[in-house]
Amino acid sequence: MEDSTSPKREKANQDPREAGQPWEEVTAASSQGLESGLSEPLELEQGLETGPQPRSPPQSPQSRASIPLDDLTGPGASYPPSPPQEASYTPSPPALARQDLAVPWPSDKTTSVNPEAGTPHFHHLEQSSDKGESTASHTFQSEGSTFRQSQQTKHHLYGPEDVNYNNSKQKELRFNIFQDEDSNSNYDLDYAEPGVSELAPSMLEITIQSAKAYLQKTSSKSGLNLYDHLSDMLAKVLDERPENAVDIIESISQDVKMGHFRKKLDTLQNENEMLPTYEIAEKQRALFLQGNLEGADQELEDEIAENALPNVMESAFYFEQAGVGLGTDETYRIFLALKQLTDTHPIQRCRFWGKILGLEMNYIVAEVEFREGEDEEDVEEEDVTEERDDADSEADEDDEDQLPRTFYKTPQAIPKEENRTGANKYVYFVCNEPGRPWVKLPSVMPAQIVTARKIKKFFTGRLDAPIISYPPFPGNESNYLRAQIARISAGTHVSPLGFYQFGEEEGEEEEEVEGRRDSFEENPDFEGIQVIDLVESLSNWVHHVQHILSQGRCNWFNPIQKSEEEEEEEDEEKEEEKGEEPDYTEQEVGPPLLTPISEDLEIQNIPPWTTRLSSNLIPQYAVAVLRSNLWPGAYAFSNGKKFENFYIGWGHKYSPDNYTPPALPPVYQEYPSGAELTEMDDPTVEEEQAFRAAQEAAVLSAEENEETEEDEEEDDYDQE
């Protein structure tokens, strides 16, 4: 029974609210007006309940008698004397129902509602009469076993208010607002009659009224009032019948208030929305458990792993001094994830490189160096593409129709640098969130770096996302990410001067270029630099990652040399150079390794680095902080002895100017323009004669030199 009735009852509860609403809108600021508006719903409900029940005259005296305060009629005298109430009252409920609900009330429903719906009203009554400190309520309670009686009494309680409304002009005005236009007259009539019919109100009634008036005072902020709120709450309690309602009454109150801001339409709720939360928690749980899983017999491996694992938290502490870095919590999870990485891979050295923000997800980047001999080779994508090119050209040759052939020779791809050298010195692993699997990035190819310099795209967070750009980027997002990591590393990885030194076993003669060495080692004799010196002079910082040439490699690759040796036809140029002089390519030279950053180029008068002390308050323990202005988000710190580099940002280089995509190349020449295609004027007679004379002279000389015969013949053809 409850199930079937509850929605309708809810409707009954809501409708008065709707009806009452316009009142509040108009009278939001005037509290006085509100009382009248708000007693309205109650009146209405009352009408609904009582409406279908035929009421017999004898009942009313009985109920009236149940108010023992008739003799206290002090102020009540102001109300006009009234005809008997019942006569006028009986018609009013249907009228009310018609106005406000405009829904005929099915009788079966009403009967089912009545027993329950009566209860909240009884509550109201009880409440208000309690305030009135009268015995009347007790009388009701004792007699209250019959609902009719209590309902009847309510009529009496509300009666005087009806009179109030009609007496004040202001309120009448509001009645007009409240109602639909056509029902105006009807409504007023209905109200006027019971009001007039009321007898003089008692002291209790006055008290009740004032208490109710107080309760119905509208909040100046929310436009609600306590009276409505309480009745809503009680209706809700009775609707839902929760267990131990008294214990959760605060949250019911909260719910009712929040309900005003909730759309009633949103009945469909996604129950599964918590699933991803659990999923990631489950994954991260594995991180926290990994320490326990390892047996004690793996001590050796652990030892190596620990050597490989960086102290992320310590670096994070120093970066926090600089005001950079992820939260402690996130850093720790990354720490654990790195531990997982070093435990599961043969890693010699590992470093938390940084975090690259993406549109959908972010990348956490780990820089690792595999142990000797453990490199996992990538699939050579480069070779695959080259082979495809060859196949295409062969097909062209076989073509008998002699389609116009392209004269464009794809510049020979600059081979990528070997692992452990140049831009591929380290291997990078990324994951979207700590706990998610680490993915190894492919090694970078020079062409990717070259193209990456020309484009500016946001990362999405999905490694397999295509890069849609001009010029077209060779590869997907994982390649782009790898290229940007290489560029950022090359540009921003710096260390204090003297921390690293060149390896002694690496002979200079091994490199073709003088002074270029690509290997360094930690300087065991490094004694540290004063922090203040690190802040004051940029020349105390050096790059320890090789500069990437515009070729896309760190170590210059001479394409010409190779072409002479291997393929004679396919001589080509570097992409950067216009390449009209195939036999000479200027070697690109970048700054050598361990060059002080004071020699970095300015970005249009903007210094490339900003240094400062982490704290001016306690300088003796502060660390030197270096911020790159070329790669916003790249930071380095050093406390004199230790240093670390860190990047967090979108992975884009700074430029004060707008990004401009490169212009399209000029349209390629379709065929070679030669003499046979060029239009020219017909020779004049004089010119022909002069030409013939010249020919004859030539013939004469040809007789002397037999080799020129062929030329003569050709000339004859031309003349024809």
Next chain:
Amino acid sequence: MGASVRPSFSEGLGGEQGWPKALRGRGPQAVSGILTALGRAGLWSPRRQLLLATWQALSRALVTMDAESLLLSLELASGSGQGLSPDRRASLLTSLLLVKRDYRYDRVLFWGRILGLVADYYIAQGLSEDQLAPRKTLYSLNCMEWSLLPPATEEMMAQTSVVKGRFMGDPSHEYEHTELQKINEGGKVFEEEVVVQIKEETRLVSIIDQIDKAVAIIPRGALFKTPFGPIHVNRTFEGLSLSEAKKLSSYFHFREPVQLKNKTLLEKADLDPSLDFMDSLEHDIPKGSWSIQMERGNALVVLRSLLWPGLTFFHAPRTKNCGYIYVGTGEKNIDLPFML
């Protein structure tokens, strides 16, 4: 149809916009009668009151970082990697209290940090006691000594729009900009190069104002509008639900609506006038100028503006915790269309 006590607001047209539902469709006499009655009571001064009240409410809202909840907010916003060093944090907590006392602000909010080449600007905003005045913006270079910035004007905007490049970190630094000015002399018009000096302080004011207008956001439902126009903090706001938090339409620009008035009636049909009274992020131009991400296993939603990189908005779904912080170079990302 389920009605509720929610203060509903007319979605009517033109002149009737903003009138309570009860006034719609009624005869002019009735309406004017009501208005007169209300006007006599001093309650109805439509536009003006609405504007004032908006400011009042907006400034009281729970957005940006309140000095008291600074630590929690910084922790929540730390995913972007830009925080405050411990000494800055400590000095902020101290000095903002003093600012609050000395300037007699009701509340002081930490707004963010603009990275300069030499020094950083730390920005705070103060809400004055009468709540009606616009926010006052203060800046500091050392987090202890705060200086008041003048309010932004149209003129400033125009003047500083030509400046590009990084902030220096010196408020008295002057950018030089040469522009061609037409000079009329004796009927002859010729152009002359004039060097305009623009103070960095002016630029700072203008940038902060631009950022506030363009990308200051709040979750839907954190504020609500009463029928008369005043906008209040929704005390029952318990945060967005998880599914809502993933939608851009659940976030609003924290400013006077611009787009809302241009919407068709059809588009407005689904809007709840008490809640949807500001522009949502959904139709921001260019499309995709926000990156919305769930972090910490859906326990935190982070919105990053791509138009003003450095602005991070955070909100923990189903809690009241939300706010935004700007840590960046103070430059707009005009390359955005190429980058998406």
